[in-house]
Amino acid sequence: MGLSTLVIIFIIISVLISFSIGANDETMATIYGSKTLKMKEILILAIIFAILGAFLLGGSVSETVGKDLLFFEVSNPVVLTILISTAIWLILSSLLGLPISTTHATIGSIIGVGLLLGGGGGVNWLTILEMALWWLLSPIIGYIVTYYAYKFIHTSVINKLSGFRNYERAERIFSYILLIVICWTAFSRAGNDCSNAVGIVSGLELDLNFILLIAGISLASGIVVIGRGVIKNVGTITELHPSTAFASEIPTAVILFFGTILGIPLSGSHMLVASLVGLSKARRAPMSRGLWKIVLIWLLTFPVAAILSAILYFPINLFI
Numbered sequence: 258m259g260l261s262t263l264v265i266i267f268i269i270i271s272v273l274i275s276f277s278i279g280a281n282d283e284t285m286a287t288i289y290g291s292k293t294l295k296m297k298e299i300l301i302l303a304i305i306f307a308i309l310g311a312f313l314l315g316g317s318v319s320e321t322v323g324k325d326l327l328f329f330e331v332s333n334p335v336v337l338t339i340l341i342s343t344a345i346w347l348i349l350s351s352l353l354g355l356p357i358s359t360t361h362a363t364i365g366s367i368i369g370v371g372l373l374l375g376g377g378g379g380v381n382w383l384t385i386l387e388m389a390l391w392w393l394l395s396p397i398i399g400y401i402v403t404y405y406a407y408k409f410i411h412t413s414v415i416n417k418l419s420g421f422r423n424y425e426r427a428e429r430i431f432s433y434i435l436l437i438v439i440c441w442t443a444f445s446r447a448g449n450d451c452s453n454a455v456g457i458v459s460g461l462e463l464d465l466n467f468i469l470l471i472a473g474i475s476l477a478s479g480i481v482v483i484g485r486g487v488i489k490n491v492g493t494i495t496e497l498h499p500s501t502a503f504a505s506e507i508p509t510a511v512i513l514f515f516g517t518i519l520g521i522p523l524s525g526s527h528m529l530v531a532s533l534v535g536l537s538k539a540r541r542a543p544m545s546r547g548l549w550k551i552v553l554i555w556l557l558t559f560p561v562a563a564i565l566s567a568i569l570y571f572p573i574n575l576f577i
Contacts, residue, residue, distance in 0.1 A: 263333050263577070268471065270340040274454040275472040277347035278359045279307065279479020282450070283491035283529060284443045287502035290492030293432045296485055303484070304477040306443035311473030314448025314517050315455070316465060326367050326384060329375050334574040341573070342366040342565035346558065351483065355554045358524035359450055364388065365562030373567045391521050395512050396531030402508035403535035410500055431499035438506045445513035446525045447476055491530065495537040495544055504539075505532040527555065 285299045294302070327335075343362045350357040364385065371380035418424045451472040455465070480488075497505075509528040516523040530551060537544045 263337075267336060267340065268468070270337070270344060271454045271468060272471060272475045274340060274344050274347060274359075275311075275451060275475030276479040276482075277344060277351055278450050278454060279476040279481075280351045280483035281347065281357060281359065281487055281526070282307075282446065282476070282480050282484050283487045283526060284446045285439060285480075286488050286491035286529065287497055287506050287533075288435060288439050288492075289488050290494075290497035291432070291435065291499045291502040293435055293499055293502070296488075299488065300481050300485065302440060303443060303480045306440055307447045307477040307480060308470070308473035310444040310447025311451040311476055312466070312469050314445065315451040315469045315472065326364070326381050327371050327375070328379055328381060329371075334570065334577040335370055335374070337577060338370050338566050338570045338573050339363065339366045342369070342562055342569050345565055346562050350554060350558075353550075353554070355550055357554050357558050358392075358526050359454075360452075360522040360524050361392070361555070361558040362562045363452075364522065365559040366566040368559075369563030369566035370570050372563070373570055388522055391516060391523060392527065395516070395523055396527040398512060399508040399528040399532040400535035403505045403532040404539045406504040406507060407501060407536055407539040410504055415500060428499045431503050435499050435503045435506065438503060438510050442506060442510040442513060442525075445510065445517045447473060449513055449517045449523055449525065451476060452522055491533070494530070494533045494548065495540070495542050497536075501536055501540070505529070505536045508532055 282303070285303055288294055289296065289299055343359070343366050346362045346366075347357070347359060368380055368385070414427060415424070418427055451469060454472045454475070455468045506529075509525060509532055512528060513523060513525055530548075534544065534548070536542075
């Protein structure tokens with residue numbers, strides 16, 4: 258198979274993964290759940306910041322995923338195996354209507370093929386351990402910060418308001434602040450998530466800026482075509498108002514932005530859902546009964562993606 262044909266295949270699969278990431282992107286869920294914007298307006302914002310974030314912020318995380326995780330030469334069959342196994346698990350999860358961590362799916366696929374070809378010494382465990390610490394800490398921080406942010410806002414602002422008109426005015430102000438935070442989050446999320454679609458391709462010395470732009474457009478397409486369902490589902494995990502939505506968004510926005518700048522692959526899904534759980538606990542409000550399905554799919558992502566990549570490598574290697 259010629260190099261140009263392989264490049265086309267890599268780009269097509271990267272586009273497919275980017276589209277699937279967009280289909281699972283719940284970044285705008287709180288702005289929908291709080292009824293701050295209508296779905297059409299949400300999708301317009303999502304398109305703009307998906308493309309900008311992928312193109313302007315995607316480079317550093319893509320290089321981490323593409324070059325720092327394997328200790329052997331990344332060959333064409335290895336790249337194709339990682340891309341296809343990630344795409345399969347993303348599509349299956351999307352068909353089930355469950356948001357998953359694309360980062361975990363990609364890293365799981367890398368670990369699977371790395372162990373297969375290089376054994377325990379083929380994988381950069383130190384870098385993965387550093388990532389894992391962030392994966393563990395970020396949702397915990399999101400839960401805690403949201404819990405106390407809600408308590409602070411409720412005690413120092415909402416409880417001191419008198420009359421429905423003052424309450425409405427305060428919530429309107431929070432809706433404007435929420436819009437800014439959501440745009441910040443969407444910008445950072447696109448930069449972080451697109452690495453899962455193009456990161457491993459960056460090791461093949463293709464034009465990274467071109468790939469990032471294509472990934473951003475594909476990401477935006479996935480949000481528009483399929484992602485609105487995920488936005489609605491996550492936005493209704495617990496009852497939201499602009500003030501409570503802001504409390505749940507601020508830790509995700511801060512952690513995602515600095516993690517992306519530092520080149521750390523993170524799971525925006527884990528952080529946002531953990532924050533919404535923290536909000537629900539702080540308000541002593543009920544949560545969606547489907548939450549356990551989301552947690553289960555998170556636990557399955559690493560092993561399933563690793564097994565898929567290990568199995569798929571052999572047939573792919575025969576034809577490449």
